[in-house]
Amino acid sequence: MASGTALIYDEEMTSHKLLWNDPICDIEVPERLSFSYEQLKCYHLVERCVCVPAREGSEEEILLVHSSEHLEVAKSTQTMNEEELKRVSGNYDAFFFHPSTYRCARIAVGAGLQLVDSVMSGKVCNGMALVRPPGHHSQRNAANGFCLFNNVAIAAEYAKRKYGLQRILIVDWDVHHGQGTQYIFEEDPSVLYFSWHRYEHQEFWPSLKESDYDAVGLGRGKGSNINLPWNKVGMGNSDYLAAFFHVLLPVAFEFDPELVLVSSGYDSGIGDPEGQMNATPDVFAHLTHFLMQLANGKLCVILEGGYHLKSLSESVCMTVKTLLGDPVPQITGEMAPCLSAIESIQNVRAAHKPYWKCLMYEDTSFLQNLSTKSHLLEKVNTNPSTEHESKITNKDEMVKVERFLELHMKNILFPVPPIKTAATIESEASAHLLPLSVRVVKEMDMNEVKALVSAFYADLVKEDETLLSLGSMLAVLDKILTKQVCNGIAESPTASVSVAVALRHSVRFGFQRVLCIFVGDMEIIPNTEDGRILMIHICEKQQSEKTNSKHYISLNWKEVRFTFIRSLVYVRMHRFEENFSSCYFSSSRRQSHSVKRVRRR
Numbered sequence: 001m002a003s004g005t006a007l008i009y010d011e012e013m014t015s016h017k018l019l020w021n022d023p024i025c026d027i028e029v030p031e032r033l034s035f036s037y038e039q040l041k042c043y044h045l046v047e048r049c050v051c052v053p054a055r056e057g058s059e060e061e062i063l064l065v066h067s068s069e070h071l072e073v074a075k076s077t078q079t080m081n082e083e084e085l086k087r088v089s090g091n092y093d094a095f096f097f098h099p100s101t102y103r104c105a106r107i108a109v110g111a112g113l114q115l116v117d118s119v120m121s122g123k124v125c126n127g128m129a130l131v132r133p134p135g136h137h138s139q140r141n142a143a144n145g146f147c148l149f150n151n152v153a154i155a156a157e158y159a160k161r162k163y164g165l166q167r168i169l170i171v172d173w174d175v176h177h178g179q180g181t182q183y184i185f186e187e188d189p190s191v192l193y194f195s196w197h198r199y200e201h202q203e204f205w206p207s208l209k210e211s212d213y214d215a216v217g218l219g220r221g222k223g224s225n226i227n228l229p230w231n232k233v234g235m236g237n238s239d240y241l242a243a244f245f246h247v248l249l250p251v252a253f254e255f256d257p258e259l260v261l262v263s264s265g266y267d268s269g270i271g272d273p274e275g276q277m278n279a280t281p282d283v284f285a286h287l288t289h290f291l292m293q294l295a296n297g298k299l300c301v302i303l304e305g306g307y308h309l310k311s312l313s314e315s316v317c318m319t320v321k322t323l324l325g326d327p328v329p330q331i332t333g334e335m336a337p338c339l340s341a342i343e344s345i346q347n348v349r350a351a352h353k354p355y356w357k358c359l360m361y362e363d364t365s366f367l368q369n370l371s372t373k374s375h376l377l378e379k380v381n382t383n384p385s386t387e388h389e390s391k392i393t394n395k396d397e398m399v400k401v402e403r404f405l406e407l408h409m410k411n412i413l414f415p416v417p418p419i420k421t422a423a424t425i426e427s428e429a430s431a432h433l434l435p436l437s438v439r440v441v442k443e444m445d446m447n448e449v450k451a452l453v454s455a456f457y458a459d460l461v462k463e464d465e466t467l468l469s470l471g472s473m474l475a476v477l478d479k480i481l482t483k484q485v486c487n488g489i490a491e492s493p494t495a496s497v498s499v500a501v502a503l504r505h506s507v508r509f510g511f512q513r514v515l516c517i518f519v520g521d522m523e524i525i526p527n528t529e530d531g532r533i534l535m536i537h538i539c540e541k542q543q544s545e546k547t548n549s550k551h552y553i554s555l556n557w558k559e560v561r562f563t564f565i566r567s568l569v570y571v572r573m574h575r576f577e578e579n580f581s582s583c584y585f586s587s588s589r590r591q592s593h594s595v596k597r598v599r600r601r
């Protein structure tokens with residue numbers, strides 16, 4: 001299994017710049033690259049990466065996607081003066097040439113190909129290329145939207161031919177629709193293209209009908225083009241995560257790509273003047289982490305847009321940090337997507353229902369009900385951070401983004417270590433192996449355990465030797481129940497007994513809702529009847545017949561992949577509708593999971 005993360009950056013790509021006054025193009029500045037690279041150095045991330053040199057993409061490689069006419073026009077600009085450059089630039093929508101543009105664009109292409117080679121050869125597991133000019137708007141025969149050559153499309157075509165790949169996923173999380181990439185692959189079933197983008201019912205640039213959710217691909221490529229339009233600004237972390245859970249990831253796992261490429265634009269992040277969205281840089285750690293679960297981790301991230309230098313560079317760092325294998329930061333703020341996001345998600349799922357099994361049997365009526373009932377799901381700025389975020393996206397508040405990011409990122413990147421985790425370990429000697437934020441707790445003493453068991457858990461604990469393992473579990477659980485830590489880890493040779501005791505102990509202690517996820521076979525299925533426990537049991541064979549409790553779900557391995565996380569998101573979304581006593585999942589042979597609503601009795 002390959003390991004290591006490639007980082008590809010070449011200062012040469014900062015020489016491309018705007019020579020004249022153009023309010024449309026003046027945001028695409030060289031500092032986008034140098035500022036991001038400096039931030040990576042500042043967080044000591046560059047030194048942890050395998051630095052791979054860029055190279056010029058050859059003309060042949062560029063011709064994999066572009067016409068020779070387009071290549072010739074681009075080549076001819078190298079010797080032009082400013083007036084000629086301005087004239088040629090005027091032939092395109094939102095593009096500018098500089099005498100060094102052609103060379104920079106070839107290096108941007110070559111950087112992407114170097115990244116593909118490093119990953120496909122096993123030299124590294126994944127990587128990121130910091131490039132400009134970007135690529136996802138450029139088309140076979142045209143430059144567009146700051147893009148001259150389509151770096152990601154060329155990388156995909158190159159990977160198909162050089163490595164014989166038959167399934168490549170391109171995820172475009174830039175806030176603009178990569179229409180160039182869509183046009184290039186819309187008839188190609190071997191390349192699955194997913195893009196979300198600010199759309200506002202075709203009001204937002206490039207204002208194309210074919211950017212809407214019903215552009216599903218053409219001919220044999222039907223189903224291989226997924227557009228998720230955002231019809232409102234202000235989309236945040238919960239909207240992006242819901243889009244991954246309910247659209248991209250179920251389809252991506254079904255597609256089972258051999259390589260994943262990301263058109264990684266960060267203008268979908270908070271503070272960006274183009275995107276006007278609210279998602280914080282740490283969400284890109286989660287998005288990256290999810291994509292690392294595909295294609296055996298073979299993931300190539302190639303920069304597209306992103307114009308707020310601080311937001312861009314923090315998001316780049318979050319991406320690289322995750323590629324390196326660092327744990328992802330906890331997502332804070334609201335967990336419910338807004339109504340507009342739910343409607344877009346529902347629309348694109350319906351549009352792709354004919355092409356993907358994971359959508360085919362899904363009973364989405366639940367979502368319809370939810371969207372009619374979603375006054376509860378409106379973006380209610382309850383907690384200050386969201387309130388704060390939504391306020392700072394309007395233009396004259398932009399200065400606050402710096403302050404917000406300073407605070408938000410410092411806490412994320414260097415968390416103040418409150419004692420977050422409790423663990424019981426065999427010997428004090430190995431205590432030093434645990435990270436600082438882990439508190440080692442003494443096992444609960446045997447007399448105390450015996451008293452507890454005989455009083456409340458005698459029916460669960462048959463043999464005396466399980467008492468030992470209960471001691472460590474109860475010691476950790478008590479630290480959590482008394483809020484001294486927020487999570488913990490304990491080992492037990494008799495997991496199902498420990499779980500049964502832990503569940504009853506938690507409920508006895510007054511918890512109203514306990515979610516239990518048990519992996520492996522269970523001798524006894526704990527009682528969940530009182531409605532305060534939701535048990536998700538991941539095991540070899542379904543055991544639903546053993547208990548008809550609606551709070552007990554057994555999932556077998558093959559089902560567990562994506563349904564599982566999606567179900568959890570439904571649970572959390574439901575949490576916001578107070579008139580729920582519980583929600584349960586039905587899983588039948590044919591159906592994947594659908595969530596039904598149970599009204600309070």
Ligand SMILES: O=C(NO)c1ccc(Cn2ccc3ccc(C(=O)NO)cc32)cc1
Pocket residue numbers: 023024025026027094137145146174175176205265267273274304305306
């Ligand atoms: O990032 C991108 N794609 O991924 C991207 C971003 C911007 C543009 C150029 N553009 C196209 C219409 C338009 C209107 C206003 C502005 C403006 O106000 N700029 O300050 C810019 C604009 C092209 C591509």
Ligand SMILES: [Zn+2]
Pocket residue numbers: 174175176265267274304305306
């Ligand atoms: Zn963009």
